[in-house]
Amino acid sequence: MKLYSFFRSGTSHRLRIALNLKGVDYTYVPVDLRREEHLGDAYRALNPQGLVPALAVEGRVLTQTPAILEWLEERFPSPPLLPADADARARVRTLAAIVGCDIHPVNNRRILESLRSDFGADEAAVNRWCSRWIGEGFDAIEALLAADPHRGDYCVGDTPTLAEVYLVPQVESARRFGVDLSRWPRITAVDAACQRLATFRCAAPALQPDAA
Numbered sequence: 001m002k003l004y005s006f007f008r009s010g011t012s013h014r015l016r017i018a019l020n021l022k023g024v025d026y027t028y029v030p031v032d033l034r035r036e037e038h039l040g041d042a043y044r045a046l047n048p049q050g051l052v053p054a055l056a057v058e059g060r061v062l063t064q065t066p067a068i069l070e071w072l073e074e075r076f077p078s079p080p081l082l083p084a085d086a087d088a089r090a091r092v093r094t095l096a097a098i099v100g101c102d103i104h105p106v107n108n109r110r111i112l113e114s115l116r117s118d119f120g121a122d123e124a125a126v127n128r129w130c131s132r133w134i135g136e137g138f139d140a141i142e143a144l145l146a147a148d149p150h151r152g153d154y155c156v157g158d159t160p161t162l163a164e165v166y167l168v169p170q171v172e173s174a175r176r177f178g179v180d181l182s183r184w185p186r187i188t189a190v191d192a193a194c195q196r197l198a199t200f201r202c203a204a205p206a207l208q209p210d211a212a
């Protein structure tokens, strides 16, 4: 398997965590977003959307992390990243969707570039934008975590699930944008629990071959 990844990309980070949790080996292929390699013909031939990550496997290329994560779960069911119980699965998917559908898309590089070039936003305004949408999403996640009386160290159940696969990269990104995380003690505790696991630590942006 080849993972086309950028070290600082939150969606690439999701896949690195999931592949590590599943124990699946892969070759890391860097795609430099700073040099816009993802917009060139060579990468677009792999992913016409011009977004990382992409996973090349057995002669085909998978794109879109929700689809790739489901594929991984189906092809490598052990250890599971979704709980057995339907209600718990729904909770995991809710938490993952808050990050994947409502926080990450509006803070993506191309959106921030458009704020700068089409709307004249300076870096302070861009940071306010990111903080706002991260804050709204994290407030909701924190409330959902607080409302679950059976929760342990992780978001749902006693082992990491897709909820952490989405959440930990978003926490990393929040730190990068200078967001004060002290407002969300449950989220930071889940992140700390994940950082105790080598599978999460090895997926960190700073440890990737293209980290600079």
Ligand SMILES: N[C@@H](CCC(=O)N[C@@H](CS)C(=O)NCC(=O)O)C(=O)O
Pocket (backbone or CB within 6 Å): 008, 009, 010, 011, 012, 033, 038, 050, 051, 052, 053, 063, 064, 065, 066, 108, 109, 110, 111
């Ligand atoms: N929904 C896509 C989003 C992928 C995505 O937005 N990737 C970002 C990096 S985290 C990207 O390639 N951005 C390039 C850009 O915005 O120009 C997924 O989950 O795979």
